Amino acid sequence: MLIASLAGAASAEIELPPGPDRDLVYGTCRTCHDLQYLQDSAGIPESAWSELLDSMKQYGLRIPPDRRARILRYLGAYLGPNPPPASSVAAVASAAAPADGKTLFNEQCSSCHQVNGAGQPGTFPPLAGNPDLMLAPHFPVFVVLNGLQGKITVEGKTYNAQMPSFAHLSDAEVAAVINYIREAWGNDALRPADMSPLDDAAVATVRANEKTPDEVHAYRASLK
Structure with a gap:
């Protein structure tokens, strides 16, 4: 994986909207860069997020198809053009699965x-x-x-x-x-x-x- 010099303190200051598989996005994307790029790109449609994920292959990103689909669902929903209202996001976030x-x-x-x-x-x-x-x-x-x-x-x-x-x-x-x-x-x-x-x-x-x-x-x- 490519390591960018921006990873680290800056990424800890950026909090993405809560929702299913947000932590998966954190764990995958921050191996290469901070989250400013995701925050700045918020509002693009799921198809654009899909193209962005594909472009990361040139930097060595390799993720299983099922995990890619989960990341894409999160990005398309919570960082897409029509994110859900905060009340429904909070309800989903409160239903955490046991830690494995x-x-x-x-x-x-x-x-x-x-x-x-x-x-x-x-x-x-x-x-x-x-x-x-x-x-x-x-x-x-x-x-x-x-x-x-x-x-x-x-x-x-x-x-x-x-x-x-x-x-x-x-x-x-x-x-x-x-x-x-x-x-x-x-x-x-x-x-x-x-x-x-x-x-x-x-x-x-x-x-x-x-x-x-x-x-x-x-x-x-x-x-x-």
């Missing part, structure tokens, strides 16, 4: 880190076998909620791509996706015996202690 870590990972994280957690050499670090996941009970929560910026070394290889914040996810969703990653691909063997699964309350505590991506990088260094 594997589904959340596939929709929010796999564009960069791959479905098998292998990452992309030289660009995105692997999550499979990554000891960073166990540096401290709450460290991955800081990364997910705040993003990470700065050069890191994972298993002897250097990476310097910026990770955006995924603070649009709920506390339950953040806990679910991190618990999944810590258990998948053999990562459970890396877990210290006294490290319990995360819950909503643990994520809420970290969310209240906001850090910049640079501060998360410094925190990581302090744990090494």
Whole structure:
């Protein structure tokens, strides 16, 4: 995936209209750029959004047809020429499905880190076998909620791509996706015996202690 220098802090300041699969749009589009382009394009018809998605293929965007259809439905409805009234949007947003870590990972994280957690050499670090996941009970929560910026070394290889914040996810969703990653691909063997699964309350505590991506990088260094 192409990494644009705009990704990161600016994207966290832009909030798209609530609606089904908004988080899928966040997780897919922000791997390449911030959301200003989507906001500026609001009002175009679904056919134009479809052409825009197709144009992203030249930058490496690869998404399954079913996921593309869901993204397109959201863009056409909530960022199209006739968005639904705010009252109906709020009603839909309140009906949240239970958090499923594997589904959340596939929709929010796999564009960069791959479905098998292998990452992309030289660009995105692997999550499979990554000891960073166990540096401290709450460290991955800081990364997910705040993003990470700065050069890191994972298993002897250097990476310097910026990770955006995924603070649009709920506390339950953040806990679910991190618990999944810590258990998948053999990562459970890396877990210290006294490290319990995360819950909503643990994520809420970290969310209240906001850090910049640079501060998360410094925190990581302090744990090494």
